[in-house]
Amino acid sequence: MPKQIVDQLGWTSRAPLGHKTVQTRRCSRSVTAFPSATNAFTLIELLVVIAIIAILSGLLFPTLHRAKELSRRMHCTNNLRQIGLGIQMYREENGDRPPLYLVNPGRNTHGFPGGNQPYLEKGYLPNTNSFICLSDRTQGHIPIDLDWEYFGDFTTSYAYHLGAWFQCTQEGRDWLKQQLERWQARYIVAACPWHRHLYSGWTVKTYDPQRSFRHKTNIRDLCLRYDGSVDSFRWPTTNWHEEPYLVH
Numbered sequence: 487m488p489k490q491i492v493d494q495l496g497w498t499s500r501a502p503l504g505h506k507t508v509q510t511r512r513c514s515r516s517v518t519a520f521p522s523a524t525n526a527f528t529l530i531e532l533l534v535v536i537a538i539i540a541i542l543s544g545l546l547f548p549t550l551h552r553a554k555e556l557s558r559r560m561h562c563t564n565n566l567r568q569i570g571l572g573i574q575m576y577r578e579e580n581g582d583r584p585p586l587y588l589v590n591p592g593r594n595t596h597g598f599p600g601g602n603q604p605y606l607e608k609g610y611l612p613n614t615n616s617f618i619c620l621s622d623r624t625q626g627h628i629p630i631d632l633d634w635e636y637f638g639d640f641t642t643s644y645a646y647h648l649g650a651w652f653q654c655t656q657e658g659r660d661w662l663k664q665q666l667e668r669w670q671a672r673y674i675v676a677a678c679p680w681h682r683h684l685y686s687g688w689t690v691k692t693y694d695p696q697r698s699f700r701h702k703t704n705i706r707d708l709c710l711r712y713d714g715s716v717d718s719f720r721w722p723t724t725n726w727h728e729e730p731y732l733v734h
């Protein structure tokens with residue numbers, strides 16, 4: 487192949503030693519011609535990268551938070567289903583009478599009767615993990631009291647609506663009977679307030695029945711219905727003593 491064609495194509499040719507030296511020198515010059523400064527980040531580039539990471543993180547974290555809450559709600563739903571099955575088994579073995587408490591209330595029953603009665607935890611559920619919701623940051627020490635069976639000393643995340651007060655006094659039994667007849671399968675047996683609780687900002691100090699129930703949030707509590715189904719509901723803003731609470 488003629489030499490000029492080889493040179494045009496850039497192939498290595500058997501050039502004389504002097505010519506090769508020139509090529510090598512050119513080549514080494516061209517490599518060292520790139521200063522190291524062009525390989526490093528400038529301050530502006532670094533700031534742009536940091537800004538992009540910050541924006542992506544801002545987009546990602548709420549998604550992760552929602553995904554975590556979704557998985558906690560699924561776990562909680564399974565807990566309530568287990569509790570519902572346990573209550574059904576308890577009623578079959580105790581003449582259609584539901585348990586007074588979900589778990590042993592311990593010494594402090596706040597004057598409620600039934601401290602020596604068997605509880606749902608005694609053989610009707612695989613273990614006591616089913617009584618704790620993963621969204622419950624206090625692990626069973628609910629800081630609010632809506633006249634349901636949940637007080638600070640009870641180790642359950644769930645409000646139980648068939649509790650001792652309603653079963654052990656004539657007034658309570660009449661009220662419970664009337665509620666069950668009125669709402670039937672829609673009657674709420676137990677509820678988990680923690681999912682909405684996390685977003686409404688309730689704490690022991692900030693809880694106020696008037697203000698807290700007015701807090702606008704799309705997060706709903708989970709509940710176990712009388713027929714054993716589990717769904718969500720929203721506390722009404724004013725008449726929370728009325729059953730079965732608002733379902734949207």
Ligand SMILES: [Zn+2]
Binds near residue numbers: 620
């Ligand atoms: Zn829950």
